[in-house]
Amino acid sequence: MKKIYAVIFSAVMLTCSCEKFLTHDDPVSVTDDNWWRTEANATGALGSVYAGLPGGSGGRQLMFLSALSDEAVARQDTRGAYEAYAKGLQNSNWDVALNLWRDDYKDIRRACRFLENVDRCYMDSSLKDRYKYEARAMRAYYHMEMMLFFGGIPIVTESLEPGNSNTTRNSEKEVYDFVVSELTACAPHLPDVYNNNEAWRISSGVCWALIAKLSMFYKEYETAKMAAQKVIDQNVYKLYRSTNTKVNSFAELFTYAGELNKERVFFRDNGCSNAWRTFAPYGVGGQTVVSPTMKLVNSFETLQGKTLQELGADSLAVYQKDPFYKNNRDPRLVASVLVPGQVYEKDTLRPFASEGSDRIGILNSTATGFWVKKYLDPKDRNGASPSLDYMIIRYAEVLLNYVESLVELGDWQNPDVLHHLNDIRTRAGMPVVDAGKYNTQEKLRQLIRRERTAELAFEGARFYDIRRWGILGEVMNGQVHGAVDPATGAPVMVETRSCNVERDFRYPIPLNELLANPKMTQNPLY
Numbered sequence: 001m002k003k004i005y006a007v008i009f010s011a012v013m014l015t016c017s018c019e020k021f022l023t024h025d026d027p028v029s030v031t032d033d034n035w036w037r038t039e040a041n042a043t044g045a046l047g048s049v050y051a052g053l054p055g056g057s058g059g060r061q062l063m064f065l066s067a068l069s070d071e072a073v074a075r076q077d078t079r080g081a082y083e084a085y086a087k088g089l090q091n092s093n094w095d096v097a098l099n100l101w102r103d104d105y106k107d108i109r110r111a112c113r114f115l116e117n118v119d120r121c122y123m124d125s126s127l128k129d130r131y132k133y134e135a136r137a138m139r140a141y142y143h144m145e146m147m148l149f150f151g152g153i154p155i156v157t158e159s160l161e162p163g164n165s166n167t168t169r170n171s172e173k174e175v176y177d178f179v180v181s182e183l184t185a186c187a188p189h190l191p192d193v194y195n196n197n198e199a200w201r202i203s204s205g206v207c208w209a210l211i212a213k214l215s216m217f218y219k220e221y222e223t224a225k226m227a228a229q230k231v232i233d234q235n236v237y238k239l240y241r242s243t244n245t246k247v248n249s250f251a252e253l254f255t256y257a258g259e260l261n262k263e264r265v266f267f268r269d270n271g272c273s274n275a276w277r278t279f280a281p282y283g284v285g286g287q288t289v290v291s292p293t294m295k296l297v298n299s300f301e302t303l304q305g306k307t308l309q310e311l312g313a314d315s316l317a318v319y320q321k322d323p324f325y326k327n328n329r330d331p332r333l334v335a336s337v338l339v340p341g342q343v344y345e346k347d348t349l350r351p352f353a354s355e356g357s358d359r360i361g362i363l364n365s366t367a368t369g370f371w372v373k374k375y376l377d378p379k380d381r382n383g384a385s386p387s388l389d390y391m392i393i394r395y396a397e398v399l400l401n402y403v404e405s406l407v408e409l410g411d412w413q414n415p416d417v418l419h420h421l422n423d424i425r426t427r428a429g430m431p432v433v434d435a436g437k438y439n440t441q442e443k444l445r446q447l448i449r450r451e452r453t454a455e456l457a458f459e460g461a462r463f464y465d466i467r468r469w470g471i472l473g474e475v476m477n478g479q480v481h482g483a484v485d486p487a488t489g490a491p492v493m494v495e496t497r498s499c500n501v502e503r504d505f506r507y508p509i510p511l512n513e514l515l516a517n518p519k520m521t522q523n524p525l526y
Contacts, residue, residue, distance in 0.1 A: 271390025369483025
């Protein structure tokens with residue numbers, strides 16, 4: 001059962017003749033007067049607004065953001081020139097920025113068109129009102145997504161005609177205030193929960209979760225704390241725990257078995273439908289575009305809650321050579337990464353062999369000797385219609401935002417900090433936090449940052465975290481290493497990265513936009 005695409009497919013069938021109208025106001029196509037009439041018309045038009053939601057391995061592919069952090073590297077420019085950005089080679093023609101700018105403003109325009117015309121439709125008034133708040137909230141979300149990449153952008157609240165589209169950039173504060181204001185206004189008028197067939201829709205909890213995420217980026221910790229607390233107090237969401245005691249709940253969460261869960265706050269239906277062709281080893285029919293780094297693998301604790309750095313150089317060397325040594329690592333590592341020598345789908349992964357499909361560096365194989373496992377489900381290996389959903393925001397991230405905001409506000413002794421951290425850790429099979437060890441604000445800050453890395457690996461969060469924590473230049477310059485090559489006993493060198501923090505903190509404004517709009521200005525150093 002797939003929710004959003006069942007609705008959107010029906011909507012597209014109803015509206016195929018008016019697609020040009022919806023995006024271009026084509027005078028020879030369907031007109032406003034004979035389109036905006038019924039509830040079905042309104043539902044179809046609102047479906048086109050939701051159609052812009054990003055996926056994990058498709059669309060705007062949020063999981064690829066890992067390759068713009070120290071978690072992973074990307075290859076195959078047909079999926080976007082992520083490698084160029086990591087090497088500091090991007091410019092105003094960079095395709096990823098262009099596609100993001102184009103897609104989000106298309107979605108914003110669709111939301112504006114909906115709000116300007118839906119009152120023409122004959123339909124239940126309460127449903128119409130709810131639809132309006134959904135469209136407003138989605139419009140705010142698309143503004144938020146763009147701001148986090150580009151900084152200040154034009155705020156658009158009406159469908160602009162081609163001859164009247166030369167808008168100027170609003171300041172970041174203006175966009176921030178607009179997004180928070182819109183989401184705050186919409187939240188009380190949206191349901192806390194929908195039935196399962198409509199769970200993909202934006203809810204009050206999604207609004208507050210988005211505010212918390214945005215406020216964390218701008219260090220507005222009081223707002224982030226308030227918004228995250230709103231989500232928690234709804235008692236709608238909870239961390240997923242499998243009914244099968246023999247499986248790891250965290251691992252199952254990203255498979256079909258755990259797909260229908262109460263941890264997903266905001267998700268894209270079918271958003272990881274092509275995960276197998278994006279992350280899986282070539283030897284089992286995959287096409288590996290994104291590959292984890294050794295730095296990410298080394299960041300996971302042992303089962304005793306120790307970091308590899310705490311164990312010392314000798315132990316670090318052992319775990320680098322064999323990341324799953326004696327099955328003594330955080331189970332989230334096992335759930336998130338495939339490593340050399342591991343047997344997966346009856347294929348022994350041999351990235352350093354002299355022959356075979358899984359050799360490091362060959363087309364469609366790993367670039368580092370590691371593979372992303374999160375969101376891989378063997379059902380998709382030969383599945384005719386893969387349909388795995390992608391969670392844009394999980395409840396675990398809401399909890400991590402909440403506890404981090406408490407710590408940053410100086411309320412690090414609040415019992416909620418350890419309560420929620422322990423809930424997250426024990427769900428994954430890790431021990432509770434050692435309160436005697438993590439007994440200062442700074443130590444808890446370090447723990448929370450490491451916990452975010454382990455919990456949210458490959459979900460795009462790290463891209464924002466290294467920027468808001470001020471470590472972008474530290475982690476995105478220099479040599480990237482992969483798995484240990486048995487022939488040399490040393491981690492393989494993958495690529496050399498170059499990052500200018502003043503420039504690379506933001507995406508470049510696309511050249512097409514600069515040429516078309518003389519009022520548009522470029523970001524620094526592009």
